[in-house]
Amino acid sequence: MSCIFPVAIFGTLALSSVVKLPFIYRYDAVLLILLAVQFLMYRSGLETLDEIKVICIFHIIGLMLEMYKVRMGSWSYPEPGYTKLFGVPLYSGFMYASVASYMCQVWRRLRMDMTGWPGLAFAGLLGGAIYLNFFTHHFLPDFRWWLTALVLVVFWRTWIIYRVQNITYRMPLTLAFFLVGFFIWLAENIATFFSAWKYPNQHEAWHLVSFSKISSWFLLVIISVIIVAQLKHVKAGRKT
Template identity: 45%
Template sequence: MTMSFNDQIKSRVIALDAAMRPWAERSPLRAGLYEFLLFGLKQAWACLFAAIMLALLVGSHLFWPDHAPIARYDFLVIAAVLVQVALLAMKLEHWNEALVILVFHVVGTAMEVFKTAHGSWIYPEPSLLRLGDVPLFSGFMYACIGSYIARIWRLFDIRFIRFPPLWVSWALAVGSYVNFFSHHYILDMRWALFALTALAYAQTWFVFTPDLKPRRMPMLLGLILVSFFIWLAENLGTFASAWVYPSQRDGWHMVSVSKMGSWYLLILLSFVLVTLVHRPRSPDEEAKTVTPGLD
């Protein structure tokens, strides 16, 4: 029976691990270096969808022909759909996770329509496949975040220490999402939301397993780090004219680091949506044998 593409990858990773493990076990230093290598490989694998989308954004910006038969933005819509279909067909993404990611895609697109109507950012290039002023590929940018969180949860077998009641996370996520709309009309509550999230997760740690030994990190630090890397990706996106802010109309420059705050709040929504398929578990719950393969 022919193995799926995903199974082929896992078998190769397991074979590589079998070859490398004896070398890594010869000293603590080698073991640490090998664990760090696996950490990087799993992070890269979790970013698969996001990396492909960023490559499409930057590559099409640099090499798109002037007289192409379709608009670049329309090409990005078609390419994003094909990538998502391919990931599911090759079992590199799970169907239940894809449904949750689709929900995040929809709520992200709804926010895009509202924000572009209020001039928060613009899509400077023409296209046919769009909703109002928003080309349809934009929703896949949110899907990238959801895909990353869902995949990282599986790959690192993430558990939580002193995780607050799940309704707290839902309340913070919904409040953050509503604030993206309401702050145009009433007081911006983001600083209050920052304070509430700091209070809710002050004692929460997430436990992750890069190799065989569980490691842990404060949840707030994890959220900030993910926000930072999304901000870096956003700079690539604006450089590629996937979208631009009003201040970038006359020339590209780095996006303000304050945008990390918006991504921090938006990650909360993606996080709680992923909890629909990955319930937060404690380290001692449903113990699992960790393997070096990529799931």
């Protein structure tokens, strides 16, 4: 249930790669479909207004990163579309927003808590440094491995508490970062297979996405968790 929106995205990408709609470009059709899915999820109660706000934040964060990465030649969106901005289709922000949707959904459905949270100062500064490194590593040294080591230090005492039915489980937060990052990497392979976007080595024929991308998703998931956890904390404070 927590994966409804990501499944909707990849299902739409898969169908649109084999079913050609008349009078509309594929990228534009995908955007309209995902907007409709998002609206239906809100109207049906599957997502709350607060969760929609979080998703919008991630949509903007992801879109900014996409525009920069496409400009730097990291990947491209080769198909035409009216809803492209600086070479990036607007639907691409939903792929980042789907991570936020999953985080919000799983937090609520599994009644998640955290112990040993390092606080907004440490977590926020680390999240900001990770996001900045996605931009600066094109002209400065890539600090991803230093940042990964810092993640292990900052979050080494942080555990996720989650409930499945009446059983309570716990997991180190850093392990959760890796697991979500790994499954996003699998999803990325599916997305590039259906030509949602293409890396430079995929223009002639599809190839498996580099395993090094797992580290990028690992770090991006951390940004997601930091924002969602902080907003959940603020919301809980409003209720007390």
